[in-house]
Amino acid sequence: MILELDCGNSFIKWRVISVDGAQRLLAGVVDSDAALFDSLAAAPELRVSRCRLVSVRSDAETEQLVARLRESLGVDAVCAQSASQVGVVHNGYEDFRRLGLDRWLAVLGAYHLGQRACLVVDLGTAVTADFVSASGMHLGGFICPGLPLMRDQLSTHTRRIRYDRQVALAALQELEPGRSTAEAVERGCVLMLRGFVAEQLLQAQARFPEGFEVFLTGGDAGLVQDVVPGAQVVPDLVFVGLAIACPLS
Numbered sequence: 001m002i003l004e005l006d007c008g009n010s011f012i013k014w015r016v017i018s019v020d021g022a023q024r025l026l027a028g029v030v031d032s033d034a035a036l037f038d039s040l041a042a043a044p045e046l047r048v049s050r051c052r053l054v055s056v057r058s059d060a061e062t063e064q065l066v067a068r069l070r071e072s073l074g075v076d077a078v079c080a081q082s083a084s085q086v087g088v089v090h091n092g093y094e095d096f097r098r099l100g101l102d103r104w105l106a107v108l109g110a111y112h113l114g115q116r117a118c119l120v121v122d123l124g125t126a127v128t129a130d131f132v133s134a135s136g137m138h139l140g141g142f143i144c145p146g147l148p149l150m151r152d153q154l155s156t157h158t159r160r161i162r163y164d165r166q167v168a169l170a171a172l173q174e175l176e177p178g179r180s181t182a183e184a185v186e187r188g189c190v191l192m193l194r195g196f197v198a199e200q201l202l203q204a205q206a207r208f209p210e211g212f213e214v215f216l217t218g219g220d221a222g223l224v225q226d227v228v229p230g231a232q233v234v235p236d237l238v239f240v241g242l243a244i245a246c247p248l249s
């Protein structure tokens with residue numbers, strides 16, 4: 001079995017696949033290293049022989065996780081590394097090492113699946129959009145705060161924006177003008193995300209008149225899905241890229 005990890009800023013997404021990559025056996029989302037090891041310990045008949053991961057955390061945090069994986073599972077995790085090129089896909093950053101590895105893998109995964117120009121939008125703690133041309137040139141992209149950061153900043157920097165989590169979830173049943181603080185903030189922030197995605201779509205239409213594929217990923221992809229009717233929602237997009245960047249021969 002292969003253990004795959006996508007270590008984001010707030011959550012670790014993990015999954016276990018068969019050695020040939022054909023079957024997805026287990027998957028989960030956890031909010032800490034400790035919770036990851038608890039989930040793995042609770043998994044029945046887990047026999048991990050290989051491990052690969054991508055991390056946008058600090059090198060020290062990533063090294064600590066790799067050491068714990070070695071101790072508890074006896075595997076040496078292969079970590080995705082920055083590259084200026086993988087196959088025909090070229091990293092578009094002035095300094096390719098600066099492009100977030102989750103973005104780079106999502107770009108690799110999207111181009112692999114789409115085989116033509118792509119717009120890739122990842123909606124997590126941060127929201128990112130990346131453009132890839134039909135020939136595989138990454139043209140760069142945009143970064144903005146995601147939903148968790150927008151709502152936290154509003155409550156941190158105001159006195160009276162306060163409401164509880166349960167109310168927040170209920171507020172997103174519709175997007176009419178809010179008639180309570182929870183509705184006004186939650187819907188306002190979702191409309192920011194939707195407006196961002198609509199703008200990226202316009203940019204892609206202008207940049208790729210010959211056509212393009214839109215890929216949405218990240219925990220909040222569902223909130224913007226209907227802004228782009230033809231979009232492919234691929235929750236595992238980073239893992240698709242991880243398999244390309246880190247083949248386990």
Ligand SMILES: Nc1ncnc2c1ncn2[C@@H]1O[C@H](COP(=O)(O)OP(=O)(O)OP(=O)(O)O)[C@@H](O)[C@H]1O
Nearest residue numbers: 008009010011029123124125126147148218219220
């Ligand atoms: N099952 C889930 N577990 C955790 N978050 C979820 C889940 N479903 C939806 N979400 C939402 O997804 C968002 C987090 O997205 P995601 O897990 O892609 O990002 P992340 O790991 O925090 O960040 P990064 O962008 O750094 O990878 C949060 O707004 C959260 O509310």
Ligand SMILES: CC(C)(CO)[C@@H](O)C(=O)NCCC(=O)O
Nearest residue numbers: 056098099100101102103126143
């Ligand atoms: C933008 C995030 C936080 C999204 O997870 C990550 O890709 C990252 O830390 N990137 C480094 C900065 C950059 O991509 O330019």
Ligand SMILES: [K+]
Nearest residue numbers: 008102122124
């Ligand atoms: K991510």
